[in-house]
Amino acid sequence: MIQRTIQINTPSHNGLYDITRQVEAIVTESGVKTGMVNVYAQGATAGIMIQENWDESVQTDVINLLKKLIPAGVWEHDHQDNNGDAHLKAGMVGPQETIPIVDGKMGLSTWQNIFFCEFDGPRSNRNIMVTVMGAETSGS
Numbered sequence: 584m585i586q587r588t589i590q591i592n593t594p595s596h597n598g599l600y601d602i603t604r605q606v607e608a609i610v611t612e613s614g615v616k617t618g619m620v621n622v623y624a625q626g627a628t629a630g631i632m633i634q635e636n637w638d639e640s641v642q643t644d645v646i647n648l649l650k651k652l653i654p655a656g657v658w659e660h661d662h663q664d665n666n667g668d669a670h671l672k673a674g675m676v677g678p679q680e681t682i683p684i685v686d687g688k689m690g691l692s693t694w695q696n697i698f699f700c701e702f703d704g705p706r707s708n709r710n711i712m713v714t715v716m717g718a719e720t721s722g723s
Contacts, residue, residue, distance in 0.1 A: 585613045589711040593701040597650065597672075599634065599642040602711060603696040606682075607689060609713045616687045618717010623679040625710040628669035628703035630676030636696035649675070649702075669703035676700050684717055 589605045602622070610620050624631050635641040649672045658667025680697060683690040691697075699711055 584714065584716045585609070586712065586714045587612075589713060591699060591709050591711070593699075593704040593706045593709055595701065596704050597646045598701045598704065599632065599645060599698040600701065601636065601696050602699050603636070603689075603691070606697055606713055610684060610689055610715055611687070613715040613717075614687075614719045615684050615715050615717035616720055618684045618715065619681050620684055620689060621679060621681045621712075621714045621716075622697055623712040623714070624673075624699060625712060626673075626703075628666060628673050628701075629709060630673045630678055630700040630702070631680045631711070632676055632698045632700050633680050633682070633691070633695050634698050635694050637694055642698065645700075666703045672702040673700070684715070 587609045589602055591600055591602065593600060606620060606622055622631050634645060653668045653671045655668045658671065660667035660670060699709065701709065
Protein backbone atom coordinates (compact mmCIF):
# COMPACT_ATOMS: atom_id res chain seq x y z
CA MET A 584 0.00 0.00 0.00
CA ILE A 585 1.18 3.52 -0.72
CA GLN A 586 -0.32 6.91 -0.03
CA ARG A 587 0.57 10.14 -1.79
CA THR A 588 -0.77 13.69 -1.85
CA ILE A 589 -1.55 15.57 -5.05
CA GLN A 590 -1.55 19.36 -4.69
CA ILE A 591 -3.33 21.58 -7.20
CA ASN A 592 -4.24 25.23 -7.62
CA THR A 593 -7.81 26.07 -8.57
CA PRO A 594 -8.18 29.38 -10.44
CA SER A 595 -12.01 29.37 -10.60
CA HIS A 596 -14.67 29.73 -7.92
CA ASN A 597 -16.41 26.60 -9.25
CA GLY A 598 -14.65 24.15 -11.54
CA LEU A 599 -13.74 20.58 -12.38
CA TYR A 600 -10.01 19.85 -12.67
CA ASP A 601 -8.77 16.67 -14.33
CA ILE A 602 -6.35 14.81 -12.03
CA THR A 603 -6.39 11.46 -13.85
CA ARG A 604 -2.76 11.57 -15.03
CA GLN A 605 -1.47 12.37 -11.53
CA VAL A 606 -3.46 9.46 -10.05
CA GLU A 607 -2.26 7.17 -12.87
CA ALA A 608 1.35 8.01 -12.04
CA ILE A 609 0.81 7.06 -8.39
CA VAL A 610 -0.83 3.75 -9.39
CA THR A 611 2.15 2.99 -11.65
CA GLU A 612 4.62 3.93 -8.89
CA SER A 613 2.85 1.57 -6.47
CA GLY A 614 3.45 -1.50 -8.61
CA VAL A 615 -0.02 -2.79 -7.69
CA LYS A 616 -1.44 -5.05 -10.41
CA THR A 617 -4.76 -5.96 -8.77
CA GLY A 618 -6.44 -3.75 -6.18
CA MET A 619 -8.06 -0.38 -5.61
CA VAL A 620 -7.11 3.26 -5.66
CA ASN A 621 -9.00 5.70 -3.46
CA VAL A 622 -8.94 9.39 -4.36
CA TYR A 623 -10.04 11.70 -1.53
CA ALA A 624 -10.45 15.50 -1.52
CA GLN A 625 -9.34 17.16 1.70
CA GLY A 626 -11.62 20.08 2.49
CA ALA A 627 -15.31 20.60 3.22
CA THR A 628 -15.95 22.62 0.05
CA ALA A 629 -14.53 20.28 -2.58
CA GLY A 630 -15.25 16.84 -3.99
CA ILE A 631 -14.11 14.09 -6.34
CA MET A 632 -16.12 12.98 -9.36
CA ILE A 633 -15.67 10.52 -12.21
CA GLN A 634 -17.01 12.14 -15.34
CA GLU A 635 -16.69 12.23 -19.11
CA ASN A 636 -13.32 13.43 -20.33
CA TRP A 637 -13.95 13.92 -24.04
CA ASP A 638 -16.13 17.02 -24.10
CA GLU A 639 -15.60 19.89 -21.65
CA SER A 640 -19.26 20.86 -22.03
CA VAL A 641 -20.13 17.98 -19.68
CA GLN A 642 -17.95 19.50 -16.97
CA THR A 643 -19.52 22.92 -17.58
CA ASP A 644 -22.98 21.32 -17.42
CA VAL A 645 -22.15 19.74 -14.05
CA ILE A 646 -21.15 23.12 -12.61
CA ASN A 647 -24.19 24.86 -14.11
CA LEU A 648 -26.56 22.18 -12.76
CA LEU A 649 -25.11 22.48 -9.26
CA LYS A 650 -25.38 26.29 -9.42
CA LYS A 651 -29.07 25.97 -10.35
CA LEU A 652 -29.81 23.35 -7.70
CA ILE A 653 -27.79 25.10 -4.97
CA PRO A 654 -27.69 28.87 -5.54
CA ALA A 655 -25.22 31.08 -3.69
CA GLY A 656 -26.15 33.54 -0.98
CA VAL A 657 -29.34 32.00 0.41
CA TRP A 658 -28.05 29.61 3.09
CA GLU A 659 -27.84 30.02 6.86
CA HIS A 660 -24.10 29.21 6.79
CA ASP A 661 -23.55 32.25 4.55
CA HIS A 662 -23.79 34.39 7.71
CA GLN A 663 -20.53 32.80 8.93
CA ASP A 664 -18.31 32.78 5.83
CA ASN A 665 -20.48 33.24 2.74
CA ASN A 666 -19.90 29.76 1.29
CA GLY A 667 -22.95 27.77 2.30
CA ASP A 668 -23.51 26.68 -1.30
CA ALA A 669 -19.94 25.30 -1.53
CA HIS A 670 -20.50 23.05 1.48
CA LEU A 671 -23.79 21.74 0.09
CA LYS A 672 -22.34 21.09 -3.39
CA ALA A 673 -19.38 19.23 -1.87
CA GLY A 674 -21.76 17.16 0.23
CA MET A 675 -23.81 16.18 -2.81
CA VAL A 676 -20.79 15.26 -4.95
CA GLY A 677 -18.92 13.55 -2.13
CA PRO A 678 -15.26 13.66 -1.12
CA GLN A 679 -13.99 10.46 -2.74
CA GLU A 680 -14.06 7.86 -5.48
CA THR A 681 -12.58 4.35 -5.47
CA ILE A 682 -11.43 2.84 -8.77
CA PRO A 683 -10.43 -0.80 -9.32
CA ILE A 684 -6.92 -1.57 -10.54
CA VAL A 685 -6.82 -4.32 -13.17
CA ASP A 686 -3.51 -5.53 -14.62
CA GLY A 687 -1.73 -2.48 -13.19
CA LYS A 688 -4.11 0.08 -14.72
CA MET A 689 -7.12 1.93 -13.39
CA GLY A 690 -10.38 0.36 -14.51
CA LEU A 691 -11.78 3.56 -16.02
CA SER A 692 -13.62 3.37 -19.32
CA THR A 693 -12.46 5.23 -22.43
CA TRP A 694 -14.61 8.25 -21.59
CA GLN A 695 -14.02 8.45 -17.84
CA ASN A 696 -11.55 10.67 -16.00
CA ILE A 697 -11.14 11.66 -12.35
CA PHE A 698 -11.96 15.26 -11.51
CA PHE A 699 -11.29 17.38 -8.46
CA CYS A 700 -14.39 19.54 -7.96
CA GLU A 701 -13.77 23.02 -6.57
CA PHE A 702 -16.77 24.85 -5.12
CA ASP A 703 -15.04 27.58 -3.07
CA GLY A 704 -12.12 28.83 -5.13
CA PRO A 705 -9.89 30.13 -6.22
CA ARG A 706 -7.46 28.31 -3.96
CA SER A 707 -3.69 28.30 -4.18
CA ASN A 708 -3.33 24.87 -2.60
CA ARG A 709 -5.81 21.99 -2.54
CA ASN A 710 -4.75 18.56 -1.30
CA ILE A 711 -5.98 15.27 -2.70
CA MET A 712 -5.04 12.05 -0.88
CA VAL A 713 -4.44 9.04 -3.13
CA THR A 714 -4.25 5.62 -1.47
CA VAL A 715 -3.35 2.53 -3.52
CA MET A 716 -4.04 -0.90 -2.03
CA GLY A 717 -3.62 -4.33 -3.53
CA ALA A 718 -1.28 -7.03 -4.72
CA GLU A 719 1.83 -6.55 -6.84
CA THR A 720 1.07 -9.68 -8.86
CA SER A 721 -1.93 -10.36 -11.05
CA GLY A 722 -2.49 -13.81 -9.58
CA SER A 723 -3.46 -16.84 -11.61
